[in-house]
Amino acid sequence: MHELSIALSIIEGATEEAQRHGRVKVNAVHLKLGTLSGVAKDALLFSYELACEGTALEGSRLVIEEIPVTAFCQRCEVERALASIQRMSCPVCGAPTPRVTRGREIELVALEVAA
Amino acid sequence: MSVIPRLVEVRRNALKQNDALARALRDRFREAGVCVVSMVSSPGAGKTALLEKTLTAMRRQWRVAALVGDLATENDAARLARTEAPVRQIITGTVCHLDAAMIERALDDWKLDELDLLFVENVGNLVCPASYDLGEELRLVLLSVTEGEDKPLKYPTIFNTADVAVITKIDLAGAVEFDLTAMRENIQRARPGMRIIEVSAKTGEGMESWLELLTSRLNPRVHQPPRQDD
Numbered sequence: 164m165h166e167l168s169i170a171l172s173i174i175e176g177a178t179e180e181a182q183r184h185g186r187v188k189v190n191a192v193h194l195k196l197g198t199l200s201g202v203a204k205d206a207l208l209f210s211y212e213l214a215c216e217g218t219a220l221e222g223s224r225l226v227i228e229e230i231p232v233t234a235f236c237q238r239c240e241v242e243r244a245l246a247s248i249q250r251m252s253c254p255v256c257g258a259p260t261p262r263v264t265r266g267r268e269i270e271l272v273a274l275e276v277a278a
Numbered sequence: 279m280s281v282i283p284r285l286v287e288v289r290r291n292a293l294k295q296n297d298a299l300a301r302a303l304r305d306r307f308r309e310a311g312v313c314v315v316s317m318v319s320s321p322g323a324g325k326t327a328l329l330e331k332t333l334t335a336m337r338r339q340w341r342v343a344a345l346v347g348d349l350a351t352e353n354d355a356a357r358l359a360r361t362e363a364p365v366r367q368i369i370t371g372t373v374c375h376l377d378a379a380m381i382e383r384a385l386d387d388w389k390l391d392e393l394d395l396l397f398v399e400n401v402g403n404l405v406c407p408a409s410y411d412l413g414e415e416l417r418l419v420l421l422s423v424t425e426g427e428d429k430p431l432k433y434p435t436i437f438n439t440a441d442v443a444v445i446t447k448i449d450l451a452g453a454v455e456f457d458l459t460a461m462r463e464n465i466q467r468a469r470p471g472m473r474i475i476e477v478s479a480k481t482g483e484g485m486e487s488w489l490e491l492l493t494s495r496l497n498p499r500v501h502q503p504p505r506q507d508d
Binding site: 164165168169172173175176177180184187190193194199200201202248249250251252259260261263268269270271272273274275276277 | 282283284285286287288289290291292293294295296373374375377405406408409431434435436438439466467468469470471
């Protein structure tokens with residue numbers, strides 16, 4: 164379980180960004196989490212709360228938007244949302260889709276701040 | 279006085295620090311002319327056994343070295359040191375994966391330009407190492423014939439971040455009724471186009487193509503782009 168490490172990185176990043184915006188109080192951190200990121204949402208939420216204790220972000224919420232995997236299908240020449248990460252192939256034509264375009268994200272997108 | 283909440287757009291990778299460090303390491307490796315190959319697998323897939331044979335076989339011709347990660351003990355480093363290649367243990371304590379900072383620290387006083395090939399053996403774990411770029415040129419995922427043919431479907435993320443799959447302990451395939459065709463299919467489902475190699479560190483079966491894969495990257499030295507597709 165590396166979600167605690169990931170949570171610590173999120174807190175570090177969010178703290179840095181909050182300071183850049185004038186040491187504002189952070190109420191919530193918005194995160195994009197790809198299904199191919201290797202990070203489990205529930206474990207991350209649990210770890211986040213724990214990791215926030217005693218930091219400037221204590222009491223803040225982590226809001227996670229899950230990003231499904233999309234890949235470029237070379238046969239259809241279009242980006243497709245994949246049905247599952249167990250089968251990296253085009254859901255329409257069945258061609259293998261090694262080129263992943265989205266779904267690996269662990270991205271801080273926004274901070275909800277007061278002030 | 280009421281405080282009005284507002285939304286501040288940030289847009290940054292949560293692992294920005296690790297990724298920046300990994301990029302710096304990748305540049306450093308390229309400058310020094312050393313090819314860095316990392317290995318991930320479940321505990322007990324045979325990373326160290328394969329590494330032991332590989333270091334011994336390659337040492338005659340190439341300057342090879344290894345970093346080995348484990349939660350505890352220096353057993354793997356001690357075992358690999360018998361090959362007389364430079365080896366260093368990274369003990370992670372409770373951490374279940376290597377990150378770029380650990381690699382940087384472990385390489386502290388190593389002269390990278392005196393190496394051709396550096397192996398990085400990750401902690402035995404098919405989940406956590408997936409999220410961390412170590413600056414490697416090539417990531418291998420190892421799985422042994424005793425682990426079950428559906429492993430790539432159980433851990434698709436790690437397969438998707440790796441470049442080559444190495445099926446180990448192939449000498450035991452018959453004894454455990456291993457279905458190579460099913461395994462190959464499952465690997466291709468999780469990572470289409472992935473190169474697959476079968477080896478036995480014990481009998482030497484497949485070692486030739488395994489060593490060829492490694493040396494093809496050393497001579498002539500051809501730079502490969504980072505493994506991310508996006």
